Amino acid sequence: MKIxxxxxxxxxxxxxxxxxxxxxxxxxxxxxxxFLQLSLDAEDLxxxxxxxxxxxxxxxxxxxxxxxxxxxxxxxxNELLVTDVNRSADHFQIKARFKNHVTNxxxxxxxxxxxxxxxxxxNIMLVDLNQTTKDFRMxxxxxxITVNY
Numbered sequence: 635m636k637i638x639x640x641x642x643x644x645x646x647x648x649x650x651x652x653x654x655x656x657x658x659x660x661x662x663x664x665x666x667x668x669f670l671q672l673s674l675d676a677e678d679l680x681x682x683x684x685x686x687x688x689x690x691x692x693x694x695x696x697x698x699x700x701x702x703x704x705x706x707x708x709x710x711x712n713e714l715l716v717t718d719v720n721r722s723a724d725h726f727q728i729k730a731r732f733k734n735h736v737t738n739x740x741x742x743x744x745x746x747x748x749x750x751x752x753x754x755x756x757n758i759m760l761v762d763l764n765q766t767t768k769d770f771r772m773x774x775x776x777x778x779i780t781v782n783y
Contacts (some may be wrong), residue, residue, distance in 0.1 A: 655752045660760040661705075661742075668707075668732045668763070670714060673725045678752045692719045695728055704745040707736045739764055742781040746772045 659672045680687040683698060696716040705712050718729040742761065749755045750773075757772040764783045772779060 655749070655755045656758055657749055657755070658758045658760065659746065659748075660762065662762045663736070666731070668712075668736045669717075670705075670728075670730045670732070672728045672730075674728065674749065675752075676721060676724050676726055678749050678755075679726065682749060682751050687721070690726065692716055695719055695726065699728075699730065699748075702746065702748045704743075705732065706741075706743040707732075707734075708738070708740055709743075710734070712736065736763075740783055742783075743778065744772075744781075745778045747777055750774055750777070 655675065655678060657672065657674045659670060661668065661670050663669070676687040676690070679690065679698070683690070683694070685694065696714075699714050699716065703714065705714070713733040714730040715733055716728060716730045720727045742763070744759060746757050746759065748757055750757075755773060759770045759772055759779065761768045761770070761781055766783065768781060770776075770779050770781075
């Protein structure tokens with residue numbers, strides 16, 4: 635009986651230490667324009683798009699991001715152009731530039747449904763624009779945010 639109780643508590647501890655599913659998105663500007671750096675869990679993405687992780691290409695990621703994200707700067711939608719993809723351990727590290735140059739930013743609207751098929755998924759949005767850094771947690775109940783400057 636003691637062994638069963640010990641086993642039970644050990645399993646409970648293991649379950650409670652499981653990683654929280656998170657993807658990170660960081661919007662910044664440099665001398666060449668506005669860009670996005672993001673990190674997506676490779677296994678979760680592969681499960682969602684029903685394709686092995688080693689078969690996920692730059693063009694597949696471009697299509698996925700076009701489908702699952704929307705960025706509007708000053709009420710003008712701005713498309714992402716994926717420029718670089720690296721797979722490090724169990725994540726895809728993606729760099730993308732916004733197609734149109736952003737100036738005099740007053741309002742940013744973001745819609746993000748990436749990996750929301752994953753239970754308890756959180757998409758952490760870091761916005762570093764206009765000499766201001768703001769962060770937001772997006773999830774099933776919060777798929778759209780508006781940032782005013």
